[in-house]
Amino acid sequence: MEVGFSAMRNELQSRDALWRRTQLECQQLHTELLKIREYKDMQEIQMKHQASCVHLTEQTENKNAELLLLAQSQEHQQEELNKIRSHVYQEEQSHRSEKERMKREISDLTEELHQKEITIATIMEKASLLERQLKMELEIKDKLLAKQQLLDFQYKFIKFENTHLKEMV
Numbered sequence: 001m002e003v004g005f006s007a008m009r010n011e012l013q014s015r016d017a018l019w020r021r022t023q024l025e026c027q028q029l030h031t032e033l034l035k036i037r038e039y040k041d042m043q044e045i046q047m048k049h050q051a052s053c054v055h056l057t058e059q060t061e062n063k064n065a066e067l068l069l070l071a072q073s074q075e076h077q078q079e080e081l082n083k084i085r086s087h088v089y090q091e092e093q094s095h096r097s098e099k100e101r102m103k104r105e106i107s108d109l110t111e112e113l114h115q116k117e118i119t120i121a122t123i124m125e126k127a128s129l130l131e132r133q134l135k136m137e138l139e140i141k142d143k144l145l146a147k148q149q150l151l152d153f154q155y156k157f158i159k160f161e162n163t164h165l166k167e168m169v
Helices: 002-052 056-168
Strands: none
Touching (some): 002 056
8 A cells, every 4th residue: 555655656756846847947948038038129229229320221131030030939939838838737737636536545545444444443342252252151161061070070979879888788
């Protein structure tokens, strides 16, 4: 029974560790997303400062291409983040349902153990009562046996005396 509880505990710890790793990955992705946004904001500020330059059109095209790549990257990262969130949510749901199942199973096992303890206590009481009854019966039989032996002895003595008296008469 303890092996089962240990296995369940290990499974819960394993799932909990997976869930924490997933949360950490989410936090890391969020941090990267913030860095990308900061980088994007910095690029936008640089673009405004360079607006006065003669080569503004060429630089703007380059920056737009970079921003487009960043936007695509950000969209991809957002999709990945959504997938991770979905996965974390599913793992949490699975973890919760597993935890509830284990609680129910532990409760059922506890109830079963309680019933077995009651049964054992009842059997022990009955065994104790039977043992007392057997001791009493054994004592009664010992007394009856002693009486029987005494009666046998008296019978033999009387028979012997009878035989002796017959011989004398």
